Amino acid sequence: MPTPSVIGCNIGQKSHQSTGKRPSYKTLLQSRTTEINLCGRKSRHNSFFLFTESRDCMGNFAVEVRRVALQLMGAILEGLGLGKDYEHDKFEEGLQLLSVNRYPKESEGDSTIGLAAHSDYGFLTILLASSQGLEVVDRNSDSWKVVPQLPHALHVHVGDPMEVLSNGKIKTVVHRAVLNPKEARVSIASIHGFALDEKVSSAKELVNEQNPSKQSKDHAIHRNLIRSKPAMATPPQPSMRAL
Numbered sequence: 001m002p003t004p005s006v007i008g009c010n011i012g013q014k015s016h017q018s019t020g021k022r023p024s025y026k027t028l029l030q031s032r033t034t035e036i037n038l039c040g041r042k043s044r045h046n047s048f049f050l051f052t053e054s055r056d057c058m059g060n061f062a063v064e065v066r067r068v069a070l071q072l073m074g075a076i077l078e079g080l081g082l083g084k085d086y087e088h089d090k091f092e093e094g095l096q097l098l099s100v101n102r103y104p105k106e107s108e109g110d111s112t113i114g115l116a117a118h119s120d121y122g123f124l125t126i127l128l129a130s131s132q133g134l135e136v137v138d139r140n141s142d143s144w145k146v147v148p149q150l151p152h153a154l155h156v157h158v159g160d161p162m163e164v165l166s167n168g169k170i171k172t173v174v175h176r177a178v179l180n181p182k183e184a185r186v187s188i189a190s191i192h193g194f195a196l197d198e199k200v201s202s203a204k205e206l207v208n209e210q211n212p213s214k215q216s217k218d219h220a221i222h223r224n225l226i227r228s229k230p231a232m233a234t235p236p237q238p239s240m241r242a243l
Ligand SMILES: O=C(O)CCC(=O)C(=O)O
Pocket: 099, 101, 115, 120, 127, 129, 133, 134, 135, 175, 176, 177, 187, 189
């Protein structure tokens, strides 16, 4: 069974070593109190207890969502003409980060953004959200588009390393989360990448005279974006992002 490298929330750190059949994983803990409905059980707790109580559920979710991510990755690699097993071991041994975000309900006249505009540091992000709030940049009109909340659907988007590996054939998705006027919102973003010490480079099969490697440019952008990912920040306009 594949082993997720990291499962966690956005804030704080603590590690749990699991035993027996379950995959070993580390959990990063969120300090804020939150309410979340996992596997039909609603709990309102400091997140430490949430993750202690819901460990099996979160562990199972992490394993399943990773399986989906690896299958999707295989299909994308095949679509790029690289073959579904391209860099197979690096994906199999790669990093999984579960980022759990909790956004308050939007109060009247408040234009606070839940999560500032950014692109993700993994190849693929699979997002489960309790209600609508995700927005993505439409590159054609250079404007924000609301992602509709479909019942029982997961949202999938690609991140910076995918743009690098595909040498620009697939573009990273710039996105943000806005507050929902009806309710507080919880989202779980499962981010899938290579191990932290692995470097991503453009597939040589996709580099040629017409499409020279865009690797170094994208790496610089990637570093800037990680620095510019504060929660509750004012969003930069999409056109400010130098892609
Ligand atoms: O909560 C959302 O809709 C987006 C979360 C997100 O983009 C992230 O955790 O990277």
